[in-house]
Amino acid sequence: AVKNLTKYYHTKPFFGHSKVIKAVDGVSFELQAGKTMGLVGESGCGKSTVGKTILNLDRLTSGSIVFDGQEITHLNRDELRKTRRNLQLIFQDPYSSLNARMKVAEILAEPFKIHRLYRGAELRAQVEQLLDLVGLPPSSAQKYPHEFSGGQRQRIVIARAIALRPRFVVCDEPVSALDVSVQSQIINLFSSLQKELGLTYLFISHDLSVVRYVSDEVGVMYLGKLVELGQVDRIYSNALHPYTQALMSSIPVPHPRLQRSREKIILAGDLPSPLNPPQGCHFHTRCNFCEEQCRQEEPRWREIEPRHWVACHLVKSKTVKSKTEGREA
Ligand code: SF4
Ligand code: MG
16 A cells, blocks of 8 residues: 655756656555556656655655555665565566576576575476476576577566565566567466466566456556556546546557547647646646636545545535536547
């Protein structure tokens, strides 16, 4: 459970002045165990920062992160090491995240060694089991990363991430660097591992089609804030926040006849700088429904129906809801 997560960066001082970038600004959500929450939004909206701060790879500015009933934001080194076993990260580039001078066997043995878990034959058996879990032959153990294709390398990265049988994995653009044909294989691997090991994923991606396929729930971020979060079907076919509606309308529809039923919503202007986000609702400079209140007051993050949260002044009741929905139709 993430509550009011905030991460501010300070820019390098320029003539004595340093500016604050609110990379993540008061984000709250709860993950459901064994499920996948997708996190989408334009680049620079704070998605990766959310992932990194949850894993404690980046120190949060304020907020609370509770894992398994335990607050993990202020752990000492020992406690942190124990928790780390349960929290892992898989990121985009399988080329740079593997040590080129290590054989796969060594790469996969490393987490066990760090935690002093297995040795000798037992360790080799563990490595073999990991390779099997990610669909690589046992002979892979004696090879180096450069001997594998991009997709195979990502399998090795995944094997390393699940070595200690974590409970929660942040996947940050895990298939973005791969060919489309390979993407679906890796995505299927993610879902089979989820079933087999009971994993919970936070799946960060700018690829809306991939996120739709893997997620149970989806959160949409804009300029450091969550604007909407809900069940995947709700978000993709019946979103309430004007930004989500615009984002979803930009997904290409494969069938030409379907195209007619969904107009692409064009947003005015450019994405504002996170150094200087607009007052009130951050989205008001580009929103087609902007009213006076939106320029003054920041909309609250509210659960408007079970497990569906929105931050927009217009989405208050059924009647206003139909106003935004009506506009789309
Ligand atoms: Fe648009 Fe106002 Fe809703 Fe912001 S609060 S998304 S500006 S209608
Ligand atoms: Mg990113």
